[in-house]
Amino acid sequence: MEKEKNIPGKKSRILSEELSSYECHNITAISSNGPIFWQQAKGVHVWDVDGNKYLDLSGGFGVAALGYRHPKIYRSLLNQLDTLWHVMGDVYPSKEKVELCRLLSQITFEKWENQRGKVILGCTGSDAIEAALKTAFFHTKKNKFITFYGGYHGLSLGALAVNGLDDFRKPLEGLYAPIASFLPYPSCIDCIDKSQSLTQKDCLCEPLFEEKLEKMIHEGYGAILFEPLQGRGGIVVPPDWFLPLLRRMSTKHNILLIADEIFTGLYRTGKRFGCDVAGIVPDIICLGKSMAGAFPISACIGRENVMDSWPKNDGEAIHTSTFLGNPIGCRMAIEQIKELEKKHEQLFIEEKGEYFLSLLNNLSKRFNCLKNPRGKGLFLGVDIVDEKGCPAPEIAAKIVIKMLQKGIIVLTEGPFRNVLSFTPPLIISFKQIGSVVRILEQIIKIVLKETKWS
Structure with a gap:
């Protein structure tokens, strides 16, 4: 498992404090867990002001279909x-x-x-x-x-x-x-x-x-x-x-x-x-x-x-x-x-989606907190639930934070904010998808242990 990063870093914390002084407090959620402040991005990766590197599984809210700073677009x-x-x-x-x-x-x-x-x-x-x-x-x-x-x-x-x-x-x-x-x-x-x-x-x-x-x-x-x-x-x-x-x-x-x-x-x-x-x-x-x-x-x-x-x-x-x-x-x-x-066609979007979904399905069979992997192409989601099968936004939030600390940006969606969503740049590789799911597996084990999942 990758070494955990000190996130958010010192520069992001300073910027958070300054932003909270000037921006309407309804806009950017500021806490001890974030946000990180982006400084640059290229391909499937983002770097924050503290030099931390991330694999972006959100695609910037689905914006970066061809990745960030694609040469032709640039x-x-x-x-x-x-x-x-x-x-x-x-x-x-x-x-x-x-x-x-x-x-x-x-x-x-x-x-x-x-x-x-x-x-x-x-x-x-x-x-x-x-x-x-x-x-x-x-x-x-x-x-x-x-x-x-x-x-x-x-x-x-x-x-x-x-x-x-x-x-x-x-x-x-x-x-x-x-x-x-x-x-x-x-x-x-x-x-x-x-x-x-x-x-x-x-x-x-x-x-x-x-x-x-x-x-x-x-x-x-x-x-x-x-x-x-x-x-x-x-x-x-x-x-x-x-x-x-x-x-x-x-x-x-x-x-x-x-x-x-x-x-x-x-x-x-x-x-x-x-x-x-x-x-x-x-x-x-x-x-x-x-x-x-x-x-x-x-x-x-x-x-x-x-x-x-x-x-x-x-x-x-x-x-x-x-x-x-x-x-x-x-x-x-x-x-x-x-x-x-x-x-x-060269991006193999449907094939990557099927591979990603198959890995999530395998995880869901091993962890009861993961339910209903679903989606089309690289528009995927999976529910995070508690021991009773009810939406568990607190567990989802912990997973998101720990994924960020391991250098992976993931968001939650849904009315209860308990759905992990995966909408990465379409240029993401099969290898990167495999790496993401391996890290997700390790993090789920840690989170379930911390929440004393029986």
């Missing part, structure tokens, strides 16, 4: 810095914006249906969701949305209203409009029929869910918003019938289907998009996170006829921002997407 950034940093996005744009919008159309609706997609660029995932909600309103003239418990769609007010995680939504109730109705996000792990050893084809979940959805939909609803796999909700993989059912019901009731692929998009699951795993086509798709490899940029892409529901700009855009279509972000996104399109 060169594209340097070249762009030599020419143009900023434009007036909705007034005087750049050619980079044209190229990126064309590329986003090509990899979505032109691939899916041989028809053009149209784009609204933004800076954050929330921006893309806001654009999608507004698009649905303009197209359907309806102001209600169906979405799911556990869904995470950002924290701006419109996005917050459709956020399925109470920790974010509840404290601000009354500040945003109640535009969403929520349904449980189906998961075979929590299925009531699993004790009967029924297959997905045999179980009652699909007709029961369809009945609930049918009863909920009425003339006030304009769209269904979903994640193909839930990320912050706990790395939840839905049953095979779920996405096709959403597509079928959306078509039947003439409402839009909005895919939040901010986390799952661009080969995170092994496929270009999470929707591709189920073989369905949404009406609108939202991208972000790994879209540019590090630059804050996002996109809402919809079918041409859907996006053309917006009123034409006759001199004043009603949805814009100062940094819309920033040329640096556009250039980095173009290079990131092209590189992913070119190299994704």
Whole structure:
């Protein structure tokens, strides 16, 4: 086992103290266990201000799909810095914006249906969701949305209203409009029929869910918003019938289907998009996170006829921002997407995911605190539970801290913060995956001993 690091180090502790003096105390969690302050990053590794090196199993919240400072993306950034940093996005744009919008159309609706997609660029995932909600309103003239418990769609007010995680939504109730109705996000792990050893084809979940959805939909609803796999909700993989059912019901009731692929998009699951795993086509798709490899940029892409529901700009855009279509972000996104399109098969994403999952499954058979390893591609999670099988966020937190002390960055997800999530850069090696799981095994033994697990 690797030597334990002195984490957080002296410099990180000093910076923590200073940050706590100036930043709102709701933002960065500061304690004796962290945070560490990053100084540089390259490939799958991060170094903090104290010189400690880490293997990042979070991918910077899924951003660094091709790793940090990928050579081609880095060169594209340097070249762009030599020419143009900023434009007036909705007034005087750049050619980079044209190229990126064309590329986003090509990899979505032109691939899916041989028809053009149209784009609204933004800076954050929330921006893309806001654009999608507004698009649905303009197209359907309806102001209600169906979405799911556990869904995470950002924290701006419109996005917050459709956020399925109470920790974010509840404290601000009354500040945003109640535009969403929520349904449980189906998961075979929590299925009531699993004790009967029924297959997905045999179980009652699909007709029961369809009945609930049918009863909920009425003339006030304009769209269904979903994640193909839930990320912050706990790395939840839905049953095979779920996405096709959403597509079928959306078509039947003439409402839009909005895919939040901010986390799952661009080969995170092994496929270009999470929707591709189920073989369905949404009406609108939202991208972000790994879209540019590090630059804050996002996109809402919809079918041409859907996006053309917006009123034409006759001199004043009603949805814009100062940094819309920033040329640096556009250039980095173009290079990131092209590189992913070119190299994704060589990354063996699905094979790495299957290997990672097999190792987690082996661990779960040996340790009762690990339950339900799951995921697609390099979008994986495993529950940490107590002796009664209940969520154990305290044990999960101890594992995260000790992993950090051994030089591995891991995050927790889920409503109870008890799901260890693994969303590393797609360039991670099989050897590195094996090393991570070996260290995880050793740490679990230590944590269980400290918690006096019987």
